[in-house]
Every structure is written in structure tokens, then in C-alpha cells.
Amino acid sequence: MSDFTREPFPDRIFEDLGGAFSMGCIGGFVTNFFKGMKYSSTKMEMLSSGMLFARRAAPSLGTSFALWGGTFSCFDCLMAKLRGKEDHWNAIFSGTATGGLLAIRGGLKTSLKSAMVGGILLTIIESVSIGINRKTIQTPRQQFKEYQRFVQMSENQDKKSRSELKLSEFK
Structure with a gap:
């Protein structure tokens, strides 16, 4: 299953880096804003405390996501x-390798555990993606039947409008 909507090699990496950084920054800002509001000493300081927490933690989380x-x-x-070829197996292998590589500083045992978690997580994500695609995407036969219905409806509309036009000419 080829994905022709994605950019080729170097552009895809930068696109994913930016998307992950943005996701991490926005998510980190929101969660740390509420955490800062929760830990503020007075009600008057809630907004400033929330902004302070969010401003300090969001870039760090964004960087982790980007990595x-x-x-x-x-x-x-x-x-x-x-x-x-580009298919779902690439994502599963990539998740396994990423989990293992990013945890290698913790030792071999930790790295293997993280690789397993990454692989399992990406397997679940890809399985759900396949299931959703099968339920929502039409097969060529379904598309053809829908096209035939559309053509038939438009022909009926044309006949109806022609008959109305002929009737109006006689009046």
C-alpha cells in the first residue's frame, strides 16, 4: 500500500519533526497550564502561575516529541x-527500532523492553488504522454501483426537466 500523499525522503523527516514538535508544544502547554493553575497559591495568581508552568515546560515536551x-x-x-515498498510493516519496524534506540542509554534490558513497547504500540495503531480503512473506504465495485446510481438519478432529472420545459412551451 503506497502512500503517495507524503513527501519523499528528506522532506518527510523535517515535516514529521515539525509536526511532532508542534504536537508536543501544544499538548505540553495545555497540560502544564492547568497544572500551574492547580498549584497556584491564590485565585488571583492562577492565570500567571498557569502561564509560567506552561511557558517553562512546553518547549521541553515539544523537543521530546520531535526527537x-x-x-x-x-x-x-x-x-x-x-x-x-511502503506499507504498515514499515511503521511497526520503525516503532520497534525507535523505542529501542531512544532507550539504549538505560542498558540492553531497558532498550529491549522499550523496543517491545514501541513495536506493540505501533502494531495496535496500524491494526486499528487497517480496520478503520476497511470499514470506511469503498471497494471499486461499491464505487461503480454508486456511480451508476448517480448517472441514473441525473438521467431521471434530465428527463423530468425536459418534460417540464416542454409543458411550459405549450402554455
């Missing part, structure tokens, strides 16, 4: 190049 997204994207492009 994960960029590494995942690099592995995804590598797998697509090595295998010669």
Missing part, C-alpha cells in the same frame, strides 16, 4: 528504502 518523531521518521524512510 521521537524524527527518529521514527528516519527509520520509516530507511525501511521503505530497504524493503522497496
Whole structure:
């Protein structure tokens, strides 16, 4: 299953880096804003405390997301190049490799656990994606039947409008 909507190799990595950084910053801002509001000493300081917490923590979380997204994207492009096709297996292998690589500083055991978690997580995500696609995307036969219904409806509309036009000419 090829994905022709995505950019080729170098652009895809930068696109994923930016998207992951933005997601991390926005999510980090929102969660840390409410955390700051929760820990404020008075009701008057809630807004300023929330902004302070959010301003300090959001870029850090955005950077962590960007690191994960960029590494995942690099592995995804590598797998697509090595295998010669783009399918769901690339994402599963990439999630496994990313989880293992980013946890390698913790040792081999930690790295293997993180690789397993990354692989399982991406397997679940890709399985759900496949299931949703099968339920929502029409097969060519379904598309053809819908096209035939559309053509038939438009022909009926044309006949109806022609008959109305002829009737109006006689009046």
C-alpha cells in the first residue's frame, strides 16, 4: 500500500519533526497550564502561575516529541528504502527500532523492553488504522454501483426537466 500523499525522503523527516514538535508544544502547554493553575497559591495568581508552568515546560515536551518523531521518521524512510515498498510493516519496524534506540542509554534490558513497547504500540495503531480503512473506504465495485446510481438519478432529472420545459412551451 503506497502512500503517495507524503513527501519523499528528506522532506518527510523535517515535516514529521515539525509536526511532532508542534504536537508536543501544544499538548505540553495545555497540560502544564492547568497544572500551574492547580498549584497556584491564590485565585488571583492562577492565570500567571498557569502561564509560567506552561511557558517553562512546553518547549521541553515539544523537543521530546520531535526527537521521537524524527527518529521514527528516519527509520520509516530507511525501511521503505530497504524493503522497496511502503506499507504498515514499515511503521511497526520503525516503532520497534525507535523505542529501542531512544532507550539504549538505560542498558540492553531497558532498550529491549522499550523496543517491545514501541513495536506493540505501533502494531495496535496500524491494526486499528487497517480496520478503520476497511470499514470506511469503498471497494471499486461499491464505487461503480454508486456511480451508476448517480448517472441514473441525473438521467431521471434530465428527463423530468425536459418534460417540464416542454409543458411550459405549450402554455
